[in-house]
Amino acid sequence: MAGIGIVAAQNAHFTQPLHLKGGGVLPAFGLVFETYGTLNAAKSNAILVCHALSGHHHVAGYTADNPANIGWWDNIVGPGRPLDTERFFIVGVNNLGGCHGSTGPASINPATAKPWGADFPVVTVEDWVASQARLADHLGIDAWAAVMGGSLGGMQALQWTLTYPERVRHALVIAAAPKLSAENIAFNDVARQAILTDPDFHGGHFYEHGVRPLRGLRLARMLGHITYLSDDQMAEKFGRRLRVGAGSYGFDVEFEIESYLRYQGDKFAGVFDANTYLRMTKALDYFDPAQDFDDDLARALARARAGFLVVAFTTDWRFSPGRSRELVHAMVHNGQSVAYAEIDSAHGHDSFLMDEPHYHAVVTNYLKRIKP
Amino acid sequence: MNQAIERADFDLIASWVQPGERVLDLGCGDGSLLKRLIAERGARGYGVELEGAEVLAAIGNGINVIQGNLEQGLAGFDDQTFNHVVLSRTLQTVRHTERILGEMLRVGREAVVSFPNFAYWKNRMAVMAGRMPVSEDLPYEWFDTPNLRFFTLLDFEALCAKMGLVIRERQVLDEAGRLVTEEPNFLGSLAVYRLGR
Numbered sequence: 001m002a003g004i005g006i007v008a009a010q011n012a013h014f015t016q017p018l019h020l021k022g023g024g025v026l027p028a029f030g031l032v033f034e035t036y037g038t039l040n041a042a043k044s045n046a047i048l049v050c051h052a053l054s055g056h057h058h059v060a061g062y063t064a065d066n067p068a069n070i071g072w073w074d075n076i077v078g079p080g081r082p083l084d085t086e087r088f089f090i091v092g093v094n095n096l097g098g099c100h101g102s103t104g105p106a107s108i109n110p111a112t113a114k115p116w117g118a119d120f121p122v123v124t125v126e127d128w129v130a131s132q133a134r135l136a137d138h139l140g141i142d143a144w145a146a147v148m149g150g151s152l153g154g155m156q157a158l159q160w161t162l163t164y165p166e167r168v169r170h171a172l173v174i175a176a177a178p179k180l181s182a183e184n185i186a187f188n189d190v191a192r193q194a195i196l197t198d199p200d201f202h203g204g205h206f207y208e209h210g211v212r213p214l215r216g217l218r219l220a221r222m223l224g225h226i227t228y229l230s231d232d233q234m235a236e237k238f239g240r241r242l243r244v245g246a247g248s249y250g251f252d253v254e255f256e257i258e259s260y261l262r263y264q265g266d267k268f269a270g271v272f273d274a275n276t277y278l279r280m281t282k283a284l285d286y287f288d289p290a291q292d293f294d295d296d297l298a299r300a301l302a303r304a305r306a307g308f309l310v311v312a313f314t315t316d317w318r319f320s321p322g323r324s325r326e327l328v329h330a331m332v333h334n335g336q337s338v339a340y341a342e343i344d345s346a347h348g349h350d351s352f353l354m355d356e357p358h359y360h361a362v363v364t365n366y367l368k369r370i371k372p
Numbered sequence: 373m374n375q376a377i378e379r380a381d382f383d384l385i386a387s388w389v390q391p392g393e394r395v396l397d398l399g400c401g402d403g404s405l406l407k408r409l410i411a412e413r414g415a416r417g418y419g420v421e422l423e424g425a426e427v428l429a430a431i432g433n434g435i436n437v438i439q440g441n442l443e444q445g446l447a448g449f450d451d452q453t454f455n456h457v458v459l460s461r462t463l464q465t466v467r468h469t470e471r472i473l474g475e476m477l478r479v480g481r482e483a484v485v486s487f488p489n490f491a492y493w494k495n496r497m498a499v500m501a502g503r504m505p506v507s508e509d510l511p512y513e514w515f516d517t518p519n520l521r522f523f524t525l526l527d528f529e530a531l532c533a534k535m536g537l538v539i540r541e542r543q544v545l546d547e548a549g550r551l552v553t554e555e556p557n558f559l560g561s562l563a564v565y566r567l568g569r
Contacts, residue, residue, distance in 0.1 A: 332450075339430075344424065
């Protein structure tokens with residue numbers, strides 16, 4: 001079935017200061033967002049889609065200026081798709097600190113009239129949820145029918161149920177974790193070091209030098225990309241195939257996997273902001289709702305009132321099924337409403353973005369619980 | 373399993389669940405039993421199911437199903453959290469028999485177990501005639517059956533005695549779903565037990 005067609009971004013500006021978990025205050029901020037479908041009269045059919053590390057507000061459809069600019073989760077949003085725009089009003093938003101139109105490090109700091117750069121505060125998952133609540137207010141949505149996200153987006157969906165238990169009826173937490181492992185933080189730090197040590201980074205104030213730390217950003221993305229795929233998938237897709245007939249015993253691109261990673265790195269570095277990347281990975285590292293509850297996840301989640309769908313993918317080693325089961329076990333301990341599906345998929349962490357029929361059917365079936 | 377015996381099995385289990393009780397249904401399939409216990413008995417609970425297609429159906433039935441493998445035990449489920457832990461017509465497919473029975477009574481105050489009786493007279497007839505039984509209730513050939521364990525009422529009760537499990541109640545059904553009172557190990561097609569410690 002065809003998707004939703006041409007979509008356009010909207011902007012909302014908020015002038016009440018936002019107090020951040022890290023201690024800073026944003027005096028004002030803007031969020032860019034897109035909506036699909038129609039908000040019903042009772043405003044009870046709204047679903048918020050939270051994005052992961054590199055995502056943004058353009059979730060579905062394509063922009064008028066570029067039919068190839070298709071939303072990052074278009075395969076799940078649209079008429080007849082799991083997030084059915086005939087039934088639901090879907091909201092996609094670019095997170096605070098992002099680089100796709102919401103206030104972020106490249107925005108102008110009103111105090112200095114220059115780009116924030118390194119001075120833009122580190123924002124957390126909790127801060128994002130607080131800022132998204134302002135957007136819900138702006139749209140007149142008292143309670144989301146559901147909040148949904150994969151990976152870092154799943155953490156936001158979970159946090160919504162904790163910060164605003166009365167404002168979320170269902171949370172779809174996909175390929176996520178209750179907190180990052182040391183190994184996960186380690187991957188993030190290598191990515192950050194690639195950026196921070198790039199001579200073009202200039203301590204985060206590269207905008208005024210007219211350069212961008214492309215090498216660092218590219219390396220960060222290449223590393224990240226390795227961790228989003230599975231070993232099997234890489235073996236199948238690339239194996240040890242060479243781009244040219246035989247090895248040249250040099251260091252140019254030879255193996256297909258090298259070519260692929262460099263392409264992905266270049267593509268990403270061309271469009272993404274290094275300061276945003278640093279902050280997104282920090283938000284991941286800091287997320288740990290159990291921290292304030294003596295590391296007792298069940299106690300941390302006890303205040304949630306939402307129904308949960310937790311989904312994990314068998315080949316995801318960055319956010320493995322075991323991490324999702326920690327969430328599920330805590331919810332079962334609390335007697336909370338939760339369904340858990342562990343999907344067979346070859347695509348590693350990236351599976352949550354794939355058009356996999358069984359996975360999409362699980363989401364469709366779960367959303368039948370929502371009677372707007 | 374035919375529908376009559378499935379309904380009779382579920383009728384018995386439903387009659388043992390009191391309103392508001394917590395139930396864990398192991399091998400819950402599409403969640404039909406839990407759906408019924410929730411609707412008719414006001415029960416709350418979860419299902420555990422391994423097969424993706426069944427998990428999908430259970431989610432569609434509004435059931436809180438947890439996808440997982442019973443062979444790995446019930447890690448993640450706390451001690452004594454459920455009033456009833458149900459294993460309906462599934463024990464014969466489980467490899468780690470003693471472990472799952474032990475786990476059921478760890479997380480629940482009562483284990484409800486139903487299974488096909490391989491000593492049912494028709495099965496005995498088939499074996500007497502030289503072939504493994506294939507019927508509406510045992511619809512598999514020996515080479516494609518999901519059943520790993522072939523046991524009878526007497527076998528099961530001997531295991532309960534060995535494990536120190538207390539049989540609180542036993543009901544035996546024939547193929548039509550009628551209660552069997554005499555010669556249950558001969559005339560009974562399906563046995564349903566309530567076990568405790």
